[in-house]
Amino acid sequence: MLATAPPAIDIRDLRVDYGNFIAVDDLSLTVPKGEVFGLVGPNGAGKTSTFRVITTLMQPTYGEVILDGVDVLEDLESARRIIGYMPDLAPVPSDLKVWEFLEFHADAYGLGSRSQRKERVAECLEAVNLTPQRNNWCKALSRGQTQRVVLAKTLLHRPRVLVLDEPASGLDPLARRDLRNVLRAIAKEGATIFVSSHILSELSEMCTSLCVMNRGKLLASGTVEEVRQQLGNNERGVTIALLRGHEIALDWLGRHEFVHDLRLDGERVSFGFKGTDETQADLIEGLIAAGVRLRSFEERRSSFEDILVGVAESNRLS
Incomplete structure (x- = not known):
């Protein structure tokens, strides 16, 4: 009998407290490999706190987070090799060209020899459709191009799980469409993408499945139609x-x-x-x-x- 592959993301009874305030309230959630999975919820729903725990940036009050079989809370270094994290409004240095910014991070990741790093930078620029801008100064990029440069940086070490916090924030419709197409292509290559957004129509078009949180609790999870049914909204x-x-x-x-x-x-x-x-x-x-x-x-x-x-x-x- 073949063993069942572990899910890409397995969150069990996750709790995050800030003093007397409960930000995440016993959240349990499973995301299969290869999904583009959306996290939806109003301000204060617990989205950012959930992402911070998944990406090893904070310890929860209690609970477990397993990424591709690795316990995030027990093995930080292995988990960080699996994760690619793109925070909301991630900055890029204005005094570097696009390829310099990416090669700096490729070197920080220890991605082989200089020629191997150059090759990987070229692959990531191609993946986000920014090859023509490789020699541009970062300060000259549009908002959408900046987001895609940060995404290219996030892809450099070939993460198996990408966690993207509001990646479409502030983008115009054309830039959001380009980003959506890029994420779909990345998922087809085998990565799992966990993405939050307040642009709900974008998530419903972009994601293969999603969940809705409110006040730290999971309200519904599944396909768009399943979520609609679970929330009792057949109107x-x-x-x-x-x-x-x-x-x-x-x-x-x-x-x-x-x-x-x-x-x-x-x-x-x-x-x-x-x-x-x-x-x-x-x-x-x-x-x-x-x-x-x-x-x-x-x-x-x-x-x-x-x-x-x-x-x-x-x-x-x-």
């Missing part, structure tokens, strides 16, 4: 356009247990719907069977921004 707005059977549709929908806020506007009927995909399919079949002639059916689900706004608003009310 969607539905608009149907009818050729005939408007009165039948209004009467039938008005008696449906998952339909609310029913409105008629010309040939279009709009309503809120709280059921599952199966019950929505049953609704469509029921309308047709009742004699309603449908021309179109449109739905709008709660966006990820809507979900997090709801989480943040629950903080204010409690």
Whole structure:
């Protein structure tokens, strides 16, 4: 029987206290290898404290963090060889060229001979699409280019786990798209990426799976749709356009247990719907069977921004 490979990230009962304040409250989370995994949550959710423990920058109150089979709290040096950490707004020196900045860090990592270091710098510049800028001064780079230079530095020692804290912060849409494509390519090469962001639409497009934290606790984890289900947010707005059977549709929908806020506007009927995909399919079949002639059916689900706004608003009310 073949042994099961360990997950890339295995967090068990993690607790971080600052005096009487609980920043991370018994967090348990598993991230398989090769994932681009997002960490979402409002300010004060515990994201940064979680990242600081994972990257060996602080000791937790208690708990365990295992990276690719290595216990972070018991074997710091081995863990640090596995990790690539990119903090939010990481600085770069203004008086170095891009290749000088990267070669300095390649030397600090002890990446072989000078020719081997040059080769690795070239590979990382290519990975983040910055080869044409290798001779540019760091101070002349745009915000998006600076972020990619820092990412190239993070990749130099071939980390198996990348921890990226708000990597898209302050980037314009084009730069965010470029960063998203780079991260996807890195994950395809076998690295696991753990990324936090307040730009929720970016995370939902970028990540293969994600989790939501609030007040130090894990609220949901899985794919975007699984997270939506776990947070109980099946609410969607539905608009149907009818050729005939408007009165039948209004009467039938008005008696449906998952339909609310029913409105008629010309040939279009709009309503809120709280059921599952199966019950929505049953609704469509029921309308047709009742004699309603449908021309179109449109739905709008709660966006990820809507979900997090709801989480943040629950903080204010409690």
